[in-house]
Each structure stands twice: as structure tokens, then as C-alpha cells.
Amino acid sequence: xxxxxxxxxxxxxxxxxxxxxxxxxxxxxxxxxxxxxxxxxxxxxxxxxxxxxxxxxxxxxxxxxxxxxxxxxxxxxxxxxxxxxxxxxxxxxxxxxxxxxxxxxxxxxxxxxxxxxxxxxxxxxxxxxxxxxxxxxxxxxxxxxxxxxxxxxxxxxxxxxxxxxxxxxxxxxxxxxxxxxxxxxxxxxxxxxxxxxxxxxxxxxxxxxxxxxxxxxxxxxxxxxxxxxxxxxxxxxxxxxxxxxxxxxxxxxxxxxxxxxxxxxxxxxxxxxxxxxxxxxxxxxxxxxxxxxxxxxxx
Amino acid sequence: xxxxxxxxxxxxxxxxxxxxxxxxxxxxxxxxxxxxxxxxxxxxxxxxxxxxxxxxxxxxxxxxxxxxxxxxxxxxxxxxxxxxxxxxxxxxxxxxxxxxxxxxxxxxxxxxxxxxxxxxxxxxxxxxxxxxxxxxxxxxxxxxxxxxxxxxxxxxxxxxxxxxxxxxxxxxxxxxxxxxxxxxxxxxxxxxxxxxxxxxxxxxxxxxxxxxxxxxxxxxxxxxxxxxxxxxxxxxxxxxxxxxxxxxxxxxxxxxxxxxxxxxxxxxxxxxxxxxxxxx
Amino acid sequence: xxxxxxxxxxxxxxxxxxxxxxxxxxxxxxxxxxxxxxxxxxxxxxxxxxxxxxxxxxxxxxxxxxxxxxxxxxxxxxxxxxxxxxxxxxxxxxxxxxxxxxxxxxxxxxxxxxxxxxxxxxxxxxxxxxxxxxxxxxxxxxxxxxxxxxxxxxxxxxxxxxxxxxxxxxxxxxxxxxxxxxxxxxxxxxxxxxxxxxxxxxxxxxxxxxxxxxxxxxxxxxxxxxxxxxxxxxxxxxxxxxxxxxxxxxxxxxxxxxxxxxxxxxxxxxxxxxxxxxxxxxxxxxxxxxxxxxxxxxxxxxxxxxxxxxxxxxxxxxxxxxxxxxxxxxxxxxxxxxxxxxxxxxxxxxxxxxxxxxxxxxxxxxxxxxxxxxxxxxxxxxxxxxxxx
Numbered sequence: 032x033x034x035x036x037x038x039x040x041x042x043x044x045x046x047x048x049x050x051x052x053x054x055x056x057x058x059x060x061x062x063x064x065x066x067x068x069x070x071x072x073x074x075x076x077x078x079x080x081x082x083x084x085x086x087x088x089x090x091x092x093x094x095x096x097x098x099x100x101x102x103x104x105x106x107x108x109x110x111x112x113x114x115x116x117x118x119x120x121x122x123x124x125x126x127x128x129x130x131x132x133x134x135x136x137x138x139x140x141x142x143x144x145x146x147x148x149x150x151x152x153x154x155x156x157x158x159x160x161x162x163x164x165x166x167x168x169x170x171x172x173x174x175x176x177x178x179x180x181x182x183x184x185x186x187x188x189x190x191x192x193x194x195x196x197x198x199x200x201x202x203x204x205x206x207x208x209x210x211x212x213x214x215x216x217x218x219x220x221x222x223x224x225x226x227x228x229x230x231x232x233x234x235x236x237x238x239x240x241x242x243x244x245x246x247x248x249x250x251x252x253x254x255x256x257x258x259x260x261x262x263x264x265x266x267x268x269x270x271x272x273x274x275x276x277x278x279x280x281x282x283x284x285x286x287x288x289x290x291x292x293x294x295x296x297x298x299x300x301x302x303x304x305x306x307x308x309x310x311x312x313x314x315x316x317x318x319x320x321x322x323x324x325x326x327x328x329x330x
Numbered sequence: 331x332x333x334x335x336x337x338x339x340x341x342x343x344x345x346x347x348x349x350x351x352x353x354x355x356x357x358x359x360x361x362x363x364x365x366x367x368x369x370x371x372x373x374x375x376x377x378x379x380x381x382x383x384x385x386x387x388x389x390x391x392x393x394x395x396x397x398x399x400x401x402x403x404x405x406x407x408x409x410x411x412x413x414x415x416x417x418x419x420x421x422x423x424x425x426x427x428x429x430x431x432x433x434x435x436x437x438x439x440x441x442x443x444x445x446x447x448x449x450x451x452x453x454x455x456x457x458x459x460x461x462x463x464x465x466x467x468x469x470x471x472x473x474x475x476x477x478x479x480x481x482x483x484x485x486x487x488x489x490x491x492x493x494x495x496x497x498x499x500x501x502x503x504x505x506x507x508x509x510x511x512x513x514x515x516x517x518x519x520x521x522x523x524x525x526x527x528x529x530x531x532x533x534x535x536x537x538x539x540x541x542x543x544x545x546x547x548x549x550x551x552x553x554x555x556x557x558x559x560x561x562x563x564x565x566x567x568x569x570x571x572x573x574x575x576x577x578x579x580x581x582x583x584x585x586x587x588x589x590x591x592x593x594x595x596x597x598x599x600x601x602x603x604x605x606x607x608x609x610x
Numbered sequence: 611x612x613x614x615x616x617x618x619x620x621x622x623x624x625x626x627x628x629x630x631x632x633x634x635x636x637x638x639x640x641x642x643x644x645x646x647x648x649x650x651x652x653x654x655x656x657x658x659x660x661x662x663x664x665x666x667x668x669x670x671x672x673x674x675x676x677x678x679x680x681x682x683x684x685x686x687x688x689x690x691x692x693x694x695x696x697x698x699x700x701x702x703x704x705x706x707x708x709x710x711x712x713x714x715x716x717x718x719x720x721x722x723x724x725x726x727x728x729x730x731x732x733x734x735x736x737x738x739x740x741x742x743x744x745x746x747x748x749x750x751x752x753x754x755x756x757x758x759x760x761x762x763x764x765x766x767x768x769x770x771x772x773x774x775x776x777x778x779x780x781x782x783x784x785x786x787x788x789x790x791x792x793x794x795x796x797x798x799x800x801x802x803x804x805x806x807x808x809x810x811x812x813x814x815x816x817x818x819x820x821x822x823x824x825x826x827x828x829x830x831x832x833x834x835x836x837x838x839x840x841x842x843x844x845x846x847x848x849x850x851x852x853x854x855x856x857x858x859x860x861x862x863x864x865x866x867x868x869x870x871x872x873x874x875x876x877x878x879x880x881x882x883x884x885x886x887x888x889x890x891x892x893x894x895x896x897x898x899x900x901x902x903x904x905x906x907x908x909x910x911x912x913x914x915x916x917x918x919x920x921x922x923x924x925x926x927x928x929x930x931x932x933x934x935x936x937x938x939x940x941x942x943x944x945x946x947x948x949x950x951x952x953x954x955x956x957x958x959x960x961x962x963x964x965x966x967x968x969x970x971x972x973x974x975x976x977x978x979x980x981x982x983x984x985x986x987x988x989x990x991x992x993x994x995x996x997x998x999x
Contacts, residue, residue: 127348
């Protein structure tokens with residue numbers, strides 16, 4: 032929208048003041064409670080410190096060390112893998128269910144109510160339920176599998192590096208798909224019906240209609256969702272911590288856990304802050320790259 | 331809630347089995363949680379496993395309060411989350427309106443910062459918050475948690491309200507201006523009543539986020555008196571012997587408020603997700 | 611009740627774009643002025659500047675004797691009817707109409723009296739308790755009018771209020787609005803892109819193109835004596851036919867015009883009535899003639915032969931009361947500058963012309979016929995400046 036030239040009339044100045052007034056409480060919060068801690072966090076990353084009495088300036092040492100530390104790099108890799116798998120799972124499950132719910136099935140309201148449930152469970156609860164289900168001795172999973180005859184002895188799922196990873200991904204997908212499902216549902220319902228009719232007349236079958244009408248129509252909403260979801264699950268802590276505490280043998284050591292342990296178990300706050308700053312830049316880089324690749328979404 | 335009309339045509343016969351499978355995957359953990367919470371100790375560790383208690387009992391639901399300061403956990407969560415939600419809602423509604431209607435210096439930067447702040451890993455802010463609250467003497471206090479929770483719900487809430495206000499035509503503001511309203515009056519009398527669905531969605535989001543939150547509460551509190559529900563539940567698992575039935579009962583307690591909240595407000599939530607999503 | 615005056619009002623944006631340029635208008639008390647022009651010509655911007663919804667970049671705005679450039683909308687004592695009505699969805703009709711009075715602190719019974727008065731004028735008594743969502747388009751439009759008239763402001767501003775209504779309703783509302791304005795006697799600015807509304811409703815009409823005023827005059831004068839090609843083409847439906855022709859002097863008192871390959875005789879009286887025309891002898895000019903000034907020659911056998919065109923009918927539209935006939939003539943068409951007008955379908959070498967024949971005509975597509983041209987109603991314009999001669 033072109034801005035107006037010429038002298039700034041008193042009316043325009045008054046409007047500008049009014050706008051500022053409306054925004055100022057939130058802006059103040061952002062400055063004091065977000066910008067300031069952020070800057071402070073970056074400041075801490077330049078020191079070897081226990082936040083009490085020891086503040087040794089080390090400059091970018093921790094950054095250099097972390098970026099060349101195979102353990103940290105490995106946890107970055109694990110975290111990226113985790114985020115990608117979880118978000119993909121959400122998209123797959125969420126969009127599929129949305130497509131099903133958006134069609135003329137009966138009892139849509141009931142199905143939708145049930146399928147939204149996982150979203151309402153706090154992450155703590157989800158982590159605990161699944162941990163209980165995966166329990167080697169009294170877990171539901173082992174019991175069911177034994178009854179069916181798929182396994183003969185009890186499996187300690189969360190003690191196996193690969194299965195532990197699968198388990199935390201599964202729990203996260205279970206917990207988080209409803210949000211994507213709701214967004215996709217909203218998006219589908221906003222696509223004009225006649226586009227489908229035109230496609231049908233042009234000879235498109237069900238799948239083609241999905242590919243050429245539904246997906247493009249969903250792209251804007253899902254685009255934003257993907258960015259936010261990836262970042263959200265990249266920095267995820269709770270479910271993984273409560274299920275595996277990053278183990279076994281660092282198999283599920285996502286970067287937030289790594290940082291948490293460095294800070295609050297090793298009390299190496301400076302290093303932990305540096306690691307966190309690196310994560311921040313990764314998230315920002317991802318968001319920028321994504322927007323650059325797919326610029327038509329208006330976030 | 332919109333009528334279950336078909337957005338994309340008829341139902342494929344495969345859809346029903348698919349839905350049933352999906353519902354089963356959802357309900358099995360839920361029912362298992364329920365079943366576990368109704369078991370007494372002996373039934374809990376029976377071998378072979380009992381799918382449903384033979385003698386369901388609410389003992390776990392009671393003992394959870396006796397064995398742990400569960401009442402304190404609930405109280406803390408409620409106070410912190412309700413206060414943080416109220417503050418976030420108020421500030422973000424005002425800001426969302428201001429952003430959508432007015433041009434002023436710093437607007438672009440503010441919008442960019444709002445977006446950017448959603449990229450921050452929580453771990454990034456945990457350490458500075460720990461230090462800052464410690465210095466301010468707000469560690470291990472509900473006030474400290476409220477301040478913290480406000481800081482991370484405001485960006486997304488402001489963004490949501492901004493999107494929502496953009497869907498309300500500015501012509502209404504103009505008509506109000508011509509009818510004699512100043513900016514404040516226009517906001518409260520004309521526009522705010524129309525923003526209610528958006529405000530409901532925003533407050534639901536803020537509430538769920540706060541109620542859910544684990545990491546910050548874990549680090550910023552250490553006395554039992556101040557811990558929130560998620561932290562309280564999480565630490566039940568660190569015991570030598572985990573009382574799964576109590577754990578599950580506690581989990582049910584912590585999920586019920588969200589369900590009630592959602593049940594009442596889902597109409598607004600879904601319709602404003604639609605409005606916000608589509609207009610955005 | 612007040613006069614209003616715009617003196618060289620202009621609106622310029624940061625990127626240099628001028629939406630309105632040097633607009634000067636003076637309205638008498640109680641006058642109904644219509645601002646008309648194609649979409650994007652700046653008429654709505656001008657109206658919003660009068661309302662105070664846009665800042666005025668240049669010039670002065672007066673209501674009565676006060677310059678109100680820097681006044682907030684609520685202090686200007688103007689009322690506005692928006693194109694999309696801008697009704698408050700959460701309020702009933704009664705509350706919507708009464709809102710301006712409520713803001714200004716009128717007492718409830720006084721408000722109620724005024725609201726009922728406005729509602730009865732606009733036949734909204736049955737709808738007072740309803741919310742806008744339940745009303746039809748026409749009813750909503752009337753509620754918007756009610757909100758405007760309830761205050762008795764100095765100035766009415768209307769921004770294309772009828773453009774969202776269907777055709778039949780529009781015809782009726784035109785008359786209603788004109789009638790209300792006459793009864794209340796409030797000075798009114800009315801913006802529209804529909805020239806029929808302009809012609810039927812305004813005391814005077816101001817034609818605007820690209821933010822610049824083309825001509826302001828009573829409707830009849832705009833029709834009969836347009837100042838330039840744009841106004842000539844914009845006013846009147848179907849539009850005036852405009853093409854290039856040459857003015858030829860065949861003798862002392864004998865004049866002809868050459869339209870493509872056809873030569874038409876022009877009575878000396880026509881030339882005499884336009885003093886500047888003599889200077890254009892043997893030069894190319896823009897010639898305009900309205901469809902209603904053409905007739906099927908077979909229906910007017912007394913029409914002189916030298917004032918007839920010979921053409922082939924391309925399209926024929928029977929409307930019942932009249933028949934529109936379209937035909938090409940081999941003359942270069944003239945672009946009037948109206949961005950909403952369809953591109954000439956005839957191409958560079960031939961113009962597509964329209965004629966309004968009486969219902970008795972029997973021409974068919976493909977017929978080669980003679981068309982009688984009322985040369986007394988010819989319009990001439992300079993080829994370069996497009997100004998009327």
C-alpha cells in the first residue's frame with residue numbers, strides 16, 4: 032500500500048500515535064521479556080560461567096568447540112531427523128484424515144471429536160502413557176504382541192536405540208497430528224466446490240482431483256504450518272525426556288536435552304547457551320530457506 | 331460448527347475402515363490410561379496383564395492427593411495459566427488491532443520480530459530466564475512463572491489476533507469514525523464484539539500452551555508448593571517404584587480441564603481457525 | 611445544510627502517483643452533485659478526502675466557510691453511505707441507525723424519535739429489531755441511508771451505494787434517494803461509475819478521468835455539449851460513435867465530411883453554430899454522432915440522400931422498444947481514453963458503429979442499408995487535443 036506523501040497532517044500523526052498506543056503493551060512485553068533475555072542469552076554464551084561467581088570471558092570458544100564436537104553434531108542430526116519424521120507423520124496422518132473427514136461420511140462430528148483427542152493431552156501425559164505402554168514387563172504392547180504370537184519374549188523397547196527412536200517419534204505423531212488435521216480440514220472446506228466439479232468434468236478421478244485441486248488449495252495453509260511445526264518439534268523436549276531421557280546411549284539425544292544436561296547437570300551454562308544460539312540460527316535459517324523456496328505463502 | 335456437508339465429494343468405502351483404525355489408535359492409549367487408573371496395586375502388576383480391572387476402584391484418584399501435594403500442583407497450574415492467558419489475551423488483542431488498522435514507526439520491525447520469536451528454541455531462553463528470575467527473586471514463584479508464560483504466548487497470540495482483525499473490514503472503523511467515534515471507542519464498541527471468536531481461539535491456545543508447559547516450570551520451580559501439574563506428574567516417574575495407577579489418575583485430572591474447555595469452545599475454535607487460516 | 615467548496619484538491623502518494631489532481635468544485639446549499647468516472651479515476655478517493663478518511667495532499671476543503679482539511683471525520687459533520695453499507699453486524703437496525711446519535715450523547719427518547727422518523731421515511735419500520743445479517747441487500751442499503759440521515763448533517767457523502775444491488779432494485783432506489791435528498795435538502799456528493807445514475811440523479815454531474823476533472827455541468831449540457839471526447843463517449847448509452855473524418859469545404863456555403871470512404875453533406879447552419887470549425891477546413895477531425903441520431907433510412911424516406919451512410923449490418927439486437935444495429939464504417943476509430951471501454955473490435959481501419967433504430971425497422975444481418983444521420987447533432991473534436999470545437 033503506497034504511503035502518502037506531502038506534509039504529515041495532524042490527523043495522520045494522531046493515527047500513528049493511536050496505533051502505537053494499542054501496540055505498546057505487547058511491544059513492551061516483547062522487548063523486556065523476549066528481546067532482552069535473548070540478548071542476554073547470547074551474552075552468556077561468550078563466557079565460561081556457573082551464573083553465580085564465575086564469569087570467564089572466552090569469546091566464541093564454545094561455538095567453535097560445539098561445532099566441531101561430534102557428540103553435538105550427532106545430536107543435531109538426531110534432532111533434525113526427529114523433526115522431519117514427526118512433521119512428515121503429522122502431514123501424512125493429518126491430511127489423510129482431513130480428506131476423509133471432509134467427504135460426505137456419516138457421523139463426521141463423532142469421528143472428528145475422537146480424532147482430536149490426542150491434542151488435548153498434555154505432553155507429559157502422552158509421554159507417560161506411551162512409556163507405560165512400552166514397559167518391558169507390564170506394557171500393553173508386549174502383552175498384545177505376545178498374545179498374537181508375534182514375539183515370544185518380552186522386548187525392552189525403550190532400551191533399544193532404534194526402537195526407542197521409533198517410539199518417541201510415534202508418540203509425537205500421535206500427540207500432534209490433530210492440529211494439522213484441523214488446519215487441513217479448514218483449508219479443504221474453503222476450496223470452492225466448483226473447482227472439483229470442473230476437474231471431474233475434465234476427467235479427473237478421485238486421486239487426480241486430490242492432486243490438482245486439494246493439494247494446491249491446501250498449500251498456503253500447510254506451508255505456514257510446516258515451518259512452525261518443524262521449528263516446534265526441533266526444539267522439543269518434554270516427550271523425549273520423559274520417555275527416554277535422551278537414551279539409550281544417546282540414541283534419542285535431541286538437542287534440547289543435550290543443552291538441558293549441559294546447563295543443569297554439568298552447570299556449564301556458557302557452553303549450553305552457545306549450543307542454544309546455534310540451534311536458534313538453524314531454526315531461522317530453515318525458516319528463511321523455506322520462505323525463499325516457497326514464496327507465495329503470506330505468513 | 332459447520333454442518334458435516336461434503337467438501338470434496340462422496341465417501342469412499344475404504345474411508346470407514348480407515349477411520350475406525352485411526353480411532354482405535356487414538357482410543358487404545360486413552361482407554362488403557364483409564365483402565366490403569368482404575369486398578370488397585372495388585373491388579374496393576376498382574377501377570378498375565380489385565381486389560382480391564384476386575385474390581386475397578388477410584389482409590390488411585392484419592393491417594394494421589396494424599397501421597398503428593400497434588401492440590402498444590404493443580405492450584406499453581408490454574409493460577410499461573412489463567413493469569414498468563416488473561417494478560418496475553420488482553421495485550422495481544424490490543425496489539426493485533428493496532429497492527430491491523432494503523433501505520434506507525436516500527437510496525438514492520440515489530441511484525442518481523444513477532445514472527446522471528448516463534449523460531450526461538452525454549453532452551454535458548456531458559457538459561458537467561460533462570461538467571462534473570464533468580465536475580466529478581468522470582469525463582470520458585472507463581473509470579474515468575476506467569477511472567478515467563480506471558481513471554482512465550484504473546485507472540486503467537488498477537489499473530490493470531492492480527493490475522494483475525496485483518497478479516498474484519500476496515501469500512502466498519504470508517505463508518506464508526508464518521509458516526510463520531512474516536513479510536514478507543516471504535517475499538518471497544520464496534521470492533522471488539524466482532525473479535526470474540528478470535529479471542530476465544532487465542533485464549534484456548536494460550537491456555538493449552540500454558541497448561542502443557544513442562545521445561546520452564548521444571549527449571550524455574552523447585553519447592554513442592556510451587557510446582558505445576560506437569561512437573562508434579564513428571565516427577566512421579568522418578569520414584570523407585572512407579573505407581574502407575576496414581577500416575578494415570580493424575581494424568582486424567584490434568585486432561586479434564588482441557589477437555590471441558592475444548593468442549594464448550596470448539597465451535598468458536600474451529601470457525602476461527604477457518605477464518606484466520608483462510609484469510610492469512 | 612451548507613455549501614461546500616473544493617479548491618485544487620489533490621492526493622499524491624509516496625511513489626508519486628496522483629490519485630486526484632487539482633480538483634475544484636463548488637456546491638450550492640442543497641445541491642446534488644454526482645462524481646462520475648471509470649473505475650480507478652479517483653472519484654472515491656476524492657469522496658474519502660471530503661469525509662476525512664484520507665489525508666488531503668494539496669488544496670483546501672471548505673464546508674460553509676470553514677476550512678476542514680485537518681479535522682477528524684467525527685468533527686466534520688458529514689454522514690456517509692458506504693458501498694458495502696458498513697453496517698455494524700452485532701447491532702439491530704434500530705441500534706445501527708441510532709448509533710451516531712448515541713455517540714453524540716442524545717437522550718434515549720430523543721434518539722428513538724429520530725430513529726423512527728428515519729425508519730418511516732425509508733420504510734424500515736418492520737425491520738427495526740432485526741440484525742443486518744437477516745436483511746436483504748436493498749434493506750441493508752436503506753439502513754445505511756437511515757444511519758446517514760438520522761443526524762441531519764451538513765453534507766451527505768455516498769460512495770457507489772447502489773452498485774451492489776440488482777438492476778431492477780437500482781432503478782427504484784435511484785428515485786428514492788433523489789426524492790429523499792430533495793425532501794431533506796442536504797448538500798450531497800454522490801460517487802458512481804454508472805453514468806445512468808449520474809444523469810438521472812444529479813443536479814450537476816462532474817466527470818473525472820485519472821483524477822482530473824473533465825467537465826462539470828447539468829446532465830443535459832453534458833449530453834448535448836460535451837467538452838471533450840472522453841465526456842462525449844462516457845455519457846450516453848450506447849456510447850457515442852467516434853471516428854476520424856475530414857472536414858471538406860466544397861464551396862462558399864457548402865461543407866462536407868469524409869467518413870472513411872463516404873461523403874456526407876453538412877448543412878451550413880451546423881458550421882455556423884460552431885465558430886471554431888471553419889479553421890479546420892480540409893483537416894482531419896474527430897467526428898461524433900450518437901446512436902439515437904441515426905435511423906433506418908427506409909423509415910424516414912424524406913431524409914436527404916446526401917446525409918445518408920451506406921453500410922452493411924453486422925449485428926442486430928432487438929430490444930422490443932427499439933433495435934440496436936451495429937455496422938462497420940471504413941474510418942479510423944478514436945480511443946476515448948475510457949479504461950473500461952472494450953477495445954475497438956473493428957481494428958485500425960474500420961470503426962464499429964452503433965445505431966438506434968425504431969422498432970418498425972426490418973433490417974437483418976448482412977443487409978446493405980442506408981442509415982440516415984441527423985447532421986444537426988454532429989459533434990466535432992480536435993484530433994490532437996480531443997477538445998470540442
